[in-house]
Amino acid sequence: EIVLTQSPATLSLSPGERATLSCRASQDVSSYLAWYQQKPGQAPRLLIYDASKRATGIPARFSGSGSETDFTLTISSLEPEDFALYYCQQRNSWPWTFGLGTKVEIE
Amino acid sequence: QVQLVESGGGLVKPGGSLRLSCAGAGFSFSDHYMLWIRQTPGKGLECVSDIRSGGSTIYYADSVKGRFTISRDNARNSLYLQMNSLRAEDTAVYFCATGPTGYYPPPLQYWGRGTLVTVSS
Numbered sequence: 001e002i003v004l005t006q007s008p009a010t011l012s013l014s015p016g017e018r019a020t021l022s023c024r025a026s027q028d029v030s031s032y033l034a035w036y037q038q039k040p041g042q043a044p045r046l047l048i049y050d051a052s053k054r055a056t057g058i059p060a061r062f063s064g065s066g067s068e069t070d071f072t073l074t075i076s077s078l079e080p081e082d083f084a085l086y087y088c089q090q091r092n093s094w095p096w097t098f099g100l101g102t103k104v105e106i107e
Numbered sequence: 108q109v110q111l112v113e114s115g116g117g118l119v120k121p122g123g124s125l126r127l128s129c130a131g132a133g134f135s136f137s138d139h140y141m142l143w144i145r146q147t148p149g150k151g152l153e154c155v156s157d158i159r160s161g162g163s164t165i166y167y168a169d170s171v172k173g174r175f176t177i178s179r180d181n182a183r184n185s186l187y188l189q190m191n192s193l194r195a196e197d198t199a200v201y202f203c204a205t206g207p208t209g210y211y212p213p214p215l216q217y218w219g220r221g222t223l224v225t226v227s228s
Contacts, residue, residue, distance in 0.1 A: 034214045034215070036215075042220075043202055043204075043218035043219065043220060043221060044152070044215070044218060045218075046206075046214055046215055046216045049214030050214070055214070055216060056216070087151075087152060089152070089215070091212050091213075091214070094154075094157075094166045095153075095154050095166070095168050095169075096142075096154045096157075096212065097154070098151055098152035098153070098154075099151075100151050101151065
C-alpha cells in the first residue's frame with residue numbers, strides 16, 4: 001500500500017498569504033496525484049488531479065505541481081473560504097490512498 | 108447536475124449487517140466507475156471498494172475483504188455495499204464517489220454527502 005505523508009499537519013496563515021502544502025508518496029505514483037479540500041460536515045471537493053490539472057470551477061489561485069513521489073499544492077493568496085482541510089490522494093495503484101491531511105487555519 | 112445520495116446507515120451491533128445504497132442522478136450511471144470511501148477521525152479517508160461501469164472489475168480494501176460486497180444495478184442507477192460481520196472499527200461516515208469517464212480510475216469529482224455507520228453494542 002502506498003503511504004502518502006502530508007506536511008505540515010497544520011499551517012497557520014492570514015488571508016492574502018501564500019500557502020504551500022506538501023505530499024510525499026512512499027512509492028512512485030507517476031502523476032496520478034489529486035488534491036481535495038474538505039470543510040466540516042461536507043464531502044471532500046476535488047481541486048487538482050493528475051498533479052497539476054485544475055478541476056472544473058476551481059479558482060486559478062490553486063495550483064499543483066510535482067511527479068513521482070513529491071507533490072505540492074499552492075494557494076497563491078488565501079481567501080477566507082480557503083481555510084479548511086486539504087488531502088492528497090493517489091490513484092496509481094490499489095488501494096487508492098489518501099494522506100492524513102493538512103489543516104490550513106487562520107493565524 | 109450530478110447527484111449522489113447515500114442511505115442505509117445506522118447503529119448496528121458488532122457482528123451485525125447493514126446494506127448501504129447510493130442513488131445516482133444527473134449523469135449516465137451505467138458508464139461510470141463507482142467507489143465507496145469511508146472516513147473516521149482516527150484513520151482519515153479509506154477507499155473501501157470499487158466497481159467498474161460494467162461490474163466486471165471489483166477491488167476491496169484488505170480490511171473489509173470477505174465481509175463486504177459491492178454491487179451495482181445500472182437499471183436502477185444504484186450502487187450498493189453489503190456489510191457483514193461488522194466490527195467497531197467499521198464505524199465511519201461512508202461516501203460513494205465517482206468521476207469523469209475516460210479514466211480508470213477517475214479523479215473523484217463527485218461525492219455524496221455520506222451516511223454514518225456506527226457499530227456498537
